[in-house]
Amino acid sequence: MKLLGIAMLLAASLCFAQDSSGFKPATSNVLDAQYPKVDANSRVEIRFKAPDANSVRVNFWSGPKAAMEKQPDGYWTFTTPPLAPGLHYYTIIVDGAEVSDPASTAYFGGSKWASAVEVPEAGADYYQPTNVPHGQVREVWYHSGVTETWRHALVYLPPGYDAQTKTRYPVLYLQHGGGEDETGWIRQGKANFILDNLIASGSTKPMIVVMANGYATRAGYVVPDLTGTPFGSTEFMIVMKERMGAFEDDMTQALIPFIDKTFRTIPDRDHRAMAGLSMGGMQTFQVTFDHLDLFSYIGGFSGAANPFMIGNSKLDTRTAFHGSMADPAAFAKRVHLLWIGVGTDEPPQMKTGLENLHAALDEGKVQHIFYESPGTNHEWQTWRRDLKDFAPRLFQAGNQAAMAAR
Amino acid sequence: MKLLGIAMLLAASLCFAQDSSGFKPATSNVLDAQYPKVDANSRVEIRFKAPDANSVRVNFWSGPKAAMEKQPDGYWTFTTPPLAPGLHYYTIIVDGAEVSDPASTAYFGGSKWASAVEVPEAGADYYQPTNVPHGQVREVWYHSGVTETWRHALVYLPPGYDAQTKTRYPVLYLQHGGGEDETGWIRQGKANFILDNLIASGSTKPMIVVMANGYATRAGYVVPDLTGTPFGSTEFMIVMKERMGAFEDDMTQALIPFIDKTFRTIPDRDHRAMAGLSMGGMQTFQVTFDHLDLFSYIGGFSGAANPFMIGNSKLDTRTAFHGSMADPAAFAKRVHLLWIGVGTDEPPQMKTGLENLHAALDEGKVQHIFYESPGTNHEWQTWRRDLKDFAPRLFQAGNQAAMAAR
Numbered sequence: 001m002k003l004l005g006i007a008m009l010l011a012a013s014l015c016f017a018q019d020s021s022g023f024k025p026a027t028s029n030v031l032d033a034q035y036p037k038v039d040a041n042s043r044v045e046i047r048f049k050a051p052d053a054n055s056v057r058v059n060f061w062s063g064p065k066a067a068m069e070k071q072p073d074g075y076w077t078f079t080t081p082p083l084a085p086g087l088h089y090y091t092i093i094v095d096g097a098e099v100s101d102p103a104s105t106a107y108f109g110g111s112k113w114a115s116a117v118e119v120p121e122a123g124a125d126y127y128q129p130t131n132v133p134h135g136q137v138r139e140v141w142y143h144s145g146v147t148e149t150w151r152h153a154l155v156y157l158p159p160g161y162d163a164q165t166k167t168r169y170p171v172l173y174l175q176h177g178g179g180e181d182e183t184g185w186i187r188q189g190k191a192n193f194i195l196d197n198l199i200a201s202g203s204t205k206p207m208i209v210v211m212a213n214g215y216a217t218r219a220g221y222v223v224p225d226l227t228g229t230p231f232g233s234t235e236f237m238i239v240m241k242e243r244m245g246a247f248e249d250d251m252t253q254a255l256i257p258f259i260d261k262t263f264r265t266i267p268d269r270d271h272r273a274m275a276g277l278s279m280g281g282m283q284t285f286q287v288t289f290d291h292l293d294l295f296s297y298i299g300g301f302s303g304a305a306n307p308f309m310i311g312n313s314k315l316d317t318r319t320a321f322h323g324s325m326a327d328p329a330a331f332a333k334r335v336h337l338l339w340i341g342v343g344t345d346e347p348p349q350m351k352t353g354l355e356n357l358h359a360a361l362d363e364g365k366v367q368h369i370f371y372e373s374p375g376t377n378h379e380w381q382t383w384r385r386d387l388k389d390f391a392p393r394l395f396q397a398g399n400q401a402a403m404a405a406r
Numbered sequence: 407m408k409l410l411g412i413a414m415l416l417a418a419s420l421c422f423a424q425d426s427s428g429f430k431p432a433t434s435n436v437l438d439a440q441y442p443k444v445d446a447n448s449r450v451e452i453r454f455k456a457p458d459a460n461s462v463r464v465n466f467w468s469g470p471k472a473a474m475e476k477q478p479d480g481y482w483t484f485t486t487p488p489l490a491p492g493l494h495y496y497t498i499i500v501d502g503a504e505v506s507d508p509a510s511t512a513y514f515g516g517s518k519w520a521s522a523v524e525v526p527e528a529g530a531d532y533y534q535p536t537n538v539p540h541g542q543v544r545e546v547w548y549h550s551g552v553t554e555t556w557r558h559a560l561v562y563l564p565p566g567y568d569a570q571t572k573t574r575y576p577v578l579y580l581q582h583g584g585g586e587d588e589t590g591w592i593r594q595g596k597a598n599f600i601l602d603n604l605i606a607s608g609s610t611k612p613m614i615v616v617m618a619n620g621y622a623t624r625a626g627y628v629v630p631d632l633t634g635t636p637f638g639s640t641e642f643m644i645v646m647k648e649r650m651g652a653f654e655d656d657m658t659q660a661l662i663p664f665i666d667k668t669f670r671t672i673p674d675r676d677h678r679a680m681a682g683l684s685m686g687g688m689q690t691f692q693v694t695f696d697h698l699d700l701f702s703y704i705g706g707f708s709g710a711a712n713p714f715m716i717g718n719s720k721l722d723t724r725t726a727f728h729g730s731m732a733d734p735a736a737f738a739k740r741v742h743l744l745w746i747g748v749g750t751d752e753p754p755q756m757k758t759g760l761e762n763l764h765a766a767l768d769e770g771k772v773q774h775i776f777y778e779s780p781g782t783n784h785e786w787q788t789w790r791r792d793l794k795d796f797a798p799r800l801f802q803a804g805n806q807a808a809m810a811a812r
Contacts, residue, residue, distance in 0.1 A: 030518055031587075031621055032629070050503035052461065074502065092505075096480065097456035099498075099505035106512040106519030112436055113512030113519055129547055129556040139543040139592075141535055150535040162668075165571060181437075186545075215437055223438070262568075 026104075028087065028118040033103035036117045042082040044117050047075050048101060050094050057093040061110070062377040068092075084345065085121030086381025087188050089114050107188050111179040116188070125197075127190035127384050132200035133159030137192050140262065144254035146246060148219035151212070153255065154182050155263065156192050158199055158206035168264045170271035170395040171208045173251070174387075175280030177303070182213045188380045194387050203392040208263055212255055214280055216246040248287050252294065273394050275299025275339070277383045289321040292334060297394050299339040301386040302350060302378055304357055315357055317364025328365040339390050341371035343382035350378055369393070432510075434493065434524040439509035442523045448488040450523050453481050454507060456500050463499040467516070468783040474498075490751065491527030492787025493594050495520050513594050517585040522594065531603075533596035533790050538606035539565030543598050546668065550660035552652060554625035557618070559661065560588050561669065562598050564605055564612035574670045576677035576801040577614045579657070580793075581686030583709070588619045594786045600793050609798040614669055618661055620686055622652040654693050658700065679800050681705025681745070683789045695727040698740060703800050705745040707792040708756060708784055710763055721763055723770025734771040745796050747777035749788035756784055775799070 023037035023045050035047035050056050051074030058078050059065050068076035089109050091098050100106060104115035138155045158169065174191065176184035185191040191209060198204035217223060221242060229235045260267040272295050276284040281303025288295040317325040325331045338361070342354035358370040371389050373382040429443035429451050441453035456462050457480030464484045465471050474482035495515050497504050506512060510521035544561045564575065580597065582590035591597040597615060604610035623629060627648060635641045666673040678701050682690040687709025694701040723731040731737045744767070748760035764776040777795050779788040 030514075032517065048503065050501060052502035054460075054501070055458065056503075092503075094500045094503045094505070095456060095460070096458035097454065097462075097498075097500045097505070099500070099503070099508065100512075100519065102505065102518040104519075106506075106514075108436075108512075111438065112508040113506065113510075131549070134547050137545040139545075139598075141540050143537070192545075 026117045027120075028105050028116055029103055030105055035103050036101070038117065038119055042085065042119050044080045044083060044088075044119065046078045046080075046090075046092075046101065046117075047103075048077075048092050048094075049075050053094050055093075055095055059091045059093055059098070061089040061091075062379050063088055063090070083119050084376050084379075084381065085119050085124070086376060086379055086384070087116045087118050088379060089116045091115060105187075108181045108183055109177075109179055109188070121381070126388055127194050127197075129193050130197055130200075132196055134196050135159050135161070135192055135199075137186055140258075142254060142258040144216070144250050146218055146250040146254055147216050151216075151250070151254070152182060153213065154186055154211040155259070156186075156195060156209035156211075157263070158208070159196065160206065161208075161264075165264075167206075168266045169206055169208045171210060171259060171263075171265050171273070172297075172391070172394060173210045173212065173256075173272070173274040173284075175212065175214050175274070175276030175283055177276075177278035177280055181215075182211045185209075185211045189384055189387065191387060194384060195391060198388065198391055205395045207391075207395060208259075208265060210255070210259055212251060214247055214276075214283055215243060216250045217243060218246045218249070221246070244283065244286060247283060248290060251287055252291055256294065269294050269296045270336070271395060273297030273299070273337070275301060275387075275390060276303065277301040277386070278303040278378065281340075285321070289324060292324060296335055297337040297339075298335060299337070299386070299390045300341070300354075300357075301383050301390075302342050302346060302354070304340050304354065315360035317360060317366050325361075325364060325366045328367065332367045337393050338366065338368040339371070339393065340368065341373065341382070341386045341389070343373040343376035343378065345375055345377045346382070347378060432523045433526075434511050434522055435509055436511055441509050442507070444523065444525055448491065448525045450486045450489060450494075450525065452484045452486075452496075452498075452507065452523075453509070454483075454498050454500075455481050459501050461499075461501055465497045465499055465504070467495040467497075468785050469494055469496070489525050490782050490785075490787065491525050491530070492782060492785055492790070493522045493524050494785060495522045497521060511593075514587045514589055515583075515585055515594070527787070532794055533600050533603075535599050536603060536606075538602055540602050541565050541567070541598055541605075543592055546664075548660060548664040550622070550656050552624055552656040552660055553622050557622075557656070557660070558588060559619065560592055560617040561665070562592075562601060562615035562617075563669070564614070565602065566612065567614075567670075571670075573612075574672045575612060575614045577616060577665060577669075577671050577679070578703075578797070578800060579616045579618065579662075579678070579680040581618065581620050581680070581682030581689055583682075583684035583686055587621075588617045591615075591617045595790055595793065597793060600790060601797065604794065604797055611801045613797075613801060614665075614671060616661070616665055618657060620653055620682075620689055621649060622656045623649060624652045624655070627652070650689060650692060653689060654696060657693055658697055662700065675700055675702045676742070677801060679703030679705070679743070681707060681793075681796060682709065683707040683792070684709040684784065687746075691727075695730060698730060702741055703743040703745075704741060705743070705792070705796045706747070706760075706763075707789050707796075708748050708752060708760070710746050710760065721766035723766060723772050731767075731770060731772045734773065738773040743799050744772065744774040745777070745799065746774065747779065747788070747792040747795070749779040749782035749784065751781055751783045752788070753784060 022039045025034050026036045026038050037045040046058050056068045056076040058068055063083055064080050068078040070076050092101050101115040106113035107116045135156050135158045140153050140155055141150045144151050174185050199206050274284045274288050274295050281300035285304050288298045340354055342351055361368045373385045376382040428445045431440050432442045432444050443451040452464050462474045462482040464474055469489055470486050474484040476482050498507050507521040512519035513522045541562050541564045546559050546561055547556050550557050580591050605612050680690045680694050680701050687706035691710050694704045746760055748757055767774045779791045782788040
């Protein structure tokens with residue numbers, strides 16, 4: 001037998017021991033990859049092989065963008081200054097080609113399978129797999145009469161779901177950001193571990209979490225070729241509005257009925273929440289305020305309030321969101337939680353946008369929670385923290401009292 | 407509100423309509439990516455942006471390896487001759503840097519998140535999502551006392567599992583190849599759709615399919631730095647043997663007990679099968695023949711028979727596999743199915759290896775199935791076909807008669 005060749009890929013084994021400089025391989029690396037490395041000061045060392053390149057740059061999407069240095073062995077290297085904790089997307093630009101680092105696990109972001117490096121946060125194990133009961137994440141495929149396609153979603157079921165066959169659970173619909181997909185909250189966000197740990201601590205109700213793909217088009221709709229079409233142009237906005245609307249229809253007409261049929265949910269608005277990050281926050285505000293008959297908990301993580309609904313001017317709570325907030329007392333009875341959050345290091349446009357929304361809600365005396373994640377950018381550590389703050393507030397008695405007391 | 411920026415990634419929308427040359431975007435592309443394209447003759451057109459590169463090559467792992475042609479717009483292009491049907495891994499080499507194509511879905515193979523293009527097979531919908539009941543794929547995490555880590559596995563549950571709360575199911579353990587991981591059989595292999603379709607046709611018993619990560623090291627073992635260590639060297643083989651053994655222990659001591667505790671299995675050898683592709687086939691032969699008390703169905707897809715067990719000489723069925731085949735009649739009663747398969751276009755070493763194993767089994771009068779996938783290489787279309795042939799033979803009465811009749 002000469003089948004040894006099939007095991008050749010085992011050959012890339014490399015030593016995992018911490019090197020003398022204190023750098024060790026990131027937990028986000030693929031098996032046996034020594035780089036990227038992270039040190040105790042949260043500096044990241046990147047290494048990339050490109051022996052014949054003239055220029056290699058590293059592009060942290062919310063961090064350093066810099067030339068890498070060519071080494072005699074054909075590798076290019078770069079070490080960052082200390083980074084904020086969390087998962088940082090990056091790409092490598094090789095002679096003008098923007099590509100992913102093959103040493104990194106691929107995470108779907110920026111409409112491609114991008115690289116990212118995990119920088120640990122000292123003392124934070126709320127998103128790690130710890131020694132507590134673990135839920136399951138299920139992949140489901142549902143046929144949508146809106147898109148006329150089979151669509152893929154991920155569903156977190158809390159520990160004990162299989163054993164407690166008479167128990168029904170509330171549901172959180174949790175959406176990814178623009179350029180990401182339904183895998184984001186598990187792969188990048190570690191939402192399953194966050195929920196496992198929160199539920200084990202007793203602070204959070206066991207719940208089902210549904211993560212859908214936020215991109216949809218209605219059957220028969222052909223996305224026009226937008227190459228060269230400026231962002232924000234009329235043509236662009238028409239496509240965006242079409243996709244937002246198709247997603248809303250798919251979610252309310254196909255996904256929610258499928259979930260309520262497939263899992264032991266409590267299928268009413270008092271036990272249904274929706275939240276999302278960035279584009280998913282916009283979608284959350286659109287879907288929930290169009291369907292307050294379906295939802296009573298609303299979360300916008302670094303994104304909220306679709307411009308199609310409120311325009312680009314300052315939010316007027318007397319008229320915005322179909323007038324649902326015009327009577328703040330009635331709104332507080334109807335919507336058990338309105339939650340918005342932003343990282344303090346996010347770009348000014350995002351930060352100001354959320355702060356303005358917060359201010360407008362305050363001015364309109366609309367009960368809500370405003371959460372700021374200290375020192376984090378428009379990145380996953382902000383959204384992990386958001387979920388950690390948001391989830392314990394769901395499906396609990398006394399949310400309104402808590403909001404009123406802030 | 408100035409939150410429009412968060413939706414910028416929606417802007418990459420491109421037209422999906424088939425172009426005038428008959429090429430259309432591959433189903434394996436990421437959302438909105440126009441390239442790679444495939445035409446009705448199974449030719450693939452690749453496009454890659456690298457405006458400042460001197461040399462860009464495309465590297466199909468089991469296909470063309472060629473220079474791409476630079477276009478005036480900064481893109482490089484290449485069109486393949488007609489390819490075999492199925493999913494073809496490829497990478498792009500930009501001035502010496504081997505990277506993935508950002509337009510492709512990333513599939514874990516070659517120890518990295520690689521590109522691949524799906525070439526349709528005319529008339530073959532057995533691995534497509536069709537209008538039949540769909541099972542679920544669950545992600546589970548189990549703590550292994552062998553590795554002392556939390557390990558991730560995927561578990562396919564057949565349609566009706568949740569509704570038929572009294573039914574128990576047989577289990578197939580199904581392993582990926584070298585350089586791949588537990589996601590391979592779902593993402594690349596479409597094993598869930600294959601099982602959905604087979605079960606719906608009535609040919610195949612509803613079963614649970616467990617897909618584990620084939621890489622394990624025992625707690626405390628530090629993988630030595632093998633940089634520069636030749637494949638097949640003593641140092642290399644020691645690490646490989648260690649990993650194979652750790653996987654065997656993890657599977658039999660941690661994974662199987664976890665699965666039998668977590669799901670409604672029939673936890674005996676008559677209702678437990680194992681199969682794997684390439685390296686996973688080697689692992690299957692090692693694990694099952696070391697534990698015939700646990701398994702009675704065995705499949706090797708383009709890989710079988712660990713060299714540690716049988717050496718590099720021709721298989722002697724009187725002594726190989728702990729002598730379990732020495733009495734072929736007794737073996738046929740004990741092992742309900744011994745199945746090996748190979749693609750007719752696989753590299754000579756692989757093809758000859760499997761043919762020799764087949765011949766040796768015949769010579770030793772050991773009942774088995776030998777399947778050849780016409781016109782396919784060491785790639786996923788071979789393994790999809792393998793599963794389609796293998797799965798219906800599991801957990802059925804009369805397997806031995808069927809094998810005897812061949």
